[in-house]
Amino acid sequence: MVIFENMLSKKTKYGLKALAYLAKQGSNHPVQISVISESENISRKFLESILLTLRKNGFLGSKKGKTGGYYLLKDPKDIKLAPIMRILEGPIAMVPCVSLNFYEKCDDCPDETTCSVHNLMLEVRDSTLQIFNNKSLADILKD
Amino acid sequence: MVIFENMLSKKTKYGLKALAYLAKQGSNHPVQISVISESENISRKFLESILLTLRKNGFLGSKKGKTGGYYLLKDPKDIKLAPIMRILEGPIAMVPCVSLNFYEKCDDCPDETTCSVHNLMLEVRDSTLQIFNNKSLADILKD
DNA sequence: CTTTATTCCTATCGGATTAATAGGAATTAA
DNA sequence: TTAATTCCTATTAATCCGATAGGAATAAAG
Numbered sequence: 001m002v003i004f005e006n007m008l009s010k011k012t013k014y015g016l017k018a019l020a021y022l023a024k025q026g027s028n029h030p031v032q033i034s035v036i037s038e039s040e041n042i043s044r045k046f047l048e049s050i051l052l053t054l055r056k057n058g059f060l061g062s063k064k065g066k067t068g069g070y071y072l073l074k075d076p077k078d079i080k081l082a083p084i085m086r087i088l089e090g091p092i093a094m095v096p097c098v099s100l101n102f103y104e105k106c107d108d109c110p111d112e113t114t115c116s117v118h119n120l121m122l123e124v125r126d127s128t129l130q131i132f133n134n135k136s137l138a139d140i141l142k143d
Numbered sequence: 144m145v146i147f148e149n150m151l152s153k154k155t156k157y158g159l160k161a162l163a164y165l166a167k168q169g170s171n172h173p174v175q176i177s178v179i180s181e182s183e184n185i186s187r188k189f190l191e192s193i194l195l196t197l198r199k200n201g202f203l204g205s206k207k208g209k210t211g212g213y214y215l216l217k218d219p220k221d222i223k224l225a226p227i228m229r230i231l232e233g234p235i236a237m238v239p240c241v242s243l244n245f246y247e248k249c250d251d252c253p254d255e256t257t258c259s260v261h262n263l264m265l266e267v268r269d270s271t272l273q274i275f276n277n278k279s280l281a282d283i284l285k286d
Numbered sequence: 287c288t289t290t291a292t293t294c295c296t297a298t299c300g301g302a303t304t305a306a307t308a309g310g311a312a313t314t315a316a
Numbered sequence: 317t318t319a320a321t322t323c324c325t326a327t328t329a330a331t332c333c334g335a336t337a338g339g340a341a342t343a344a345a346g
Contacts, residue, residue, distance in 0.1 A: 008237040010305065013260050020259040032321070041251035046306055052323070065314025066320045081263070094151040108184035116163040116283040117156050120224070120274075127270040131263075140259040153334065175292070189335055195294070208343025209291045 012088040014042045015050045016140075019059070019084065023076035023137045030062070030069030050088070057087045076138035085132050092132060093125040100129075155231040157185045158193045159283075162202070162227065166219035166280045173205070173212030193231070200230045220281035228275050235275060236268040243272075 017040045022031060033051060037044040051070050054060045059079065060070045072079070085092055086101060096104035097112055098121045105112075112118045160183045165174060176194060180187040194213050197203045202222070203213045215222070228235055229244060239247035240255055241264045248255075255261045 007234070007239070008260075008264065009303095013238070016260050016263070017258075034321090041253075043306060045308080048322080049306090049324095055322095062322065063314085064312075064322050067315060068313080068321045070322090091150070095156070096150065110184075114285040115160075116285060117151075117159050119285065120159070120278065120283045121151065123274055124271055127274060128267055131266055131270060135263065140263045142257040142259060142262065177292090186335060188337080191293080192295095192335090198293095205293065206343085207293050207341075210344060211292045211342080213293090 009089060010046075011050055012085065014040070014047055015054060015088045016084070017042070018047060018051060018070075019054070019072070019079070019137055020141055022060075022070065022072050023079075023141055028061075028071045030067070030071045032069040035069075053087065054084075059084060059087070072137075076141070077136045079137040080133060081135050081137070081140070082129065082132035084137075092129055093121065095121045098122045098125050100125075152232060153189075154193055155228065157183070157190055158197060158231045159227070160185070161190060161194060161213075162197070162215070162222070162280055163284055165203075165213065165215050166222075166284055171204075171214045173210070173214045175212040178212075196230065197227075202227060202230070215280075218281075219284070220279045222280040223276060224278050224280070224283070225272065225275035227280075235272055236264065238264045241265045241268050243268075 018036050021036050021040060025031060033048050034044055036042070036051075037047045040047075051060060051062075055062050055070065059073065061073045062068065062070050082092065091099045091102040093099035093102070095106070095117065096102060097106045097109065097115075097118055106115075106118075109115050109118065161179050164179050164183060168174060176191050177187055179185070179194075180190045183190075194203060194205075198205050198213065202216065204216045205211065205213050225235065234242045234245040236242035236245070238249070238260065239245060240249045240252065240258075240261055249258075249261075252258050252261065
């Protein structure tokens with residue numbers, strides 16, 4: 001039996017690790033996918049698709065061809081985690097009806113204001129969001 | 144494209160709603176599955192399996208046969224949410240390496256203490272857990 | 287003692303998602 | 317011209333979710 005079904009996806013985990021790796025470099029010199037993938041033990045091809053996503057969403061720049069690679073576009077302290085999480089993992093809320101950016105009404109629930117689950121998950125979303133909104137890439141680096 | 148992949152499962156959502164329904168009754172008189180499923184707009188068969196799980200894990204009592212049903216075993220204010228979440232949803236942590244009850248080492252990560260993701264998810268787990276540990280079934284009821 | 291209504295249990299299923307893999311096109315430096 | 321890289325699209329195996337099916341066991345009511 002696999003226990004962790006609804007965990008953080010590997011996509012997000014690897015994406016964060018790659019961003020942290022780049023942030024540690026301290027320069028905006030392009031780093032090749034294979035360098036990151038070997039250093040962080042990530043499948044090269046999988047990481048490739050992740051970095052592509054991050055680039056398309058404005059978190060990374062890239063240089064093509066020989067001596068190409070990826071680099072951060074901003075100072076790590078100016079890169080907040082919340083938008084990264086939304087791109088890689090999707091909504092931060094555990095339930096669509098409490099999502100700020102991806103709101104959807106529940107099919108089964110006639111009234112959100114009296115729904116126990118709704119109000120509980122609202123609190124959870126707030127506390128999680130506070131972390132992701134206030135923390136930057138620079139804040140999570142360790143040496 | 145379906146956005147909410149890693150949301151709260153319907154199992155958990157329905158389970159919480161059912162528990163809240165029973166808590167609102169205020170008595171320990173057995174309530175039939177079909178009564179709850181109709182009131183809360185939940186598939187009867189699906190709810191059946193959820194309530195069975197909750198019973199097997201000590202959160203509900205049941206009465207079999209005609210006039211049977213399910214009932215709470217404790218006062219709603221003495222039923223904390225954390226254990227319920229663990230039974231229905233699984234680990235509260237988003238990553239096995241920060242789970243208190245379901246710990247697992249990551250394959251890729253050589254050192255947890257220097258892992259950016261690890262330390263970030265530790266904070267998220269703490270803030271979520273604080274909510275689930277401190278809130279009881281009684282606390283999430285609305286009228 | 288028969289009927290009826292319920293919980294209990296196991297098995298199965300379609301669809302969706304995840305984590306990856308494959309193969310090559312486009313681009314750039316040497 | 318060659319080599320090394322990013323870019324792009326498609327595919328896949330495994331797994332999980334949400335539900336459904338069918339009947340066994342149990343207990344109340346007549």
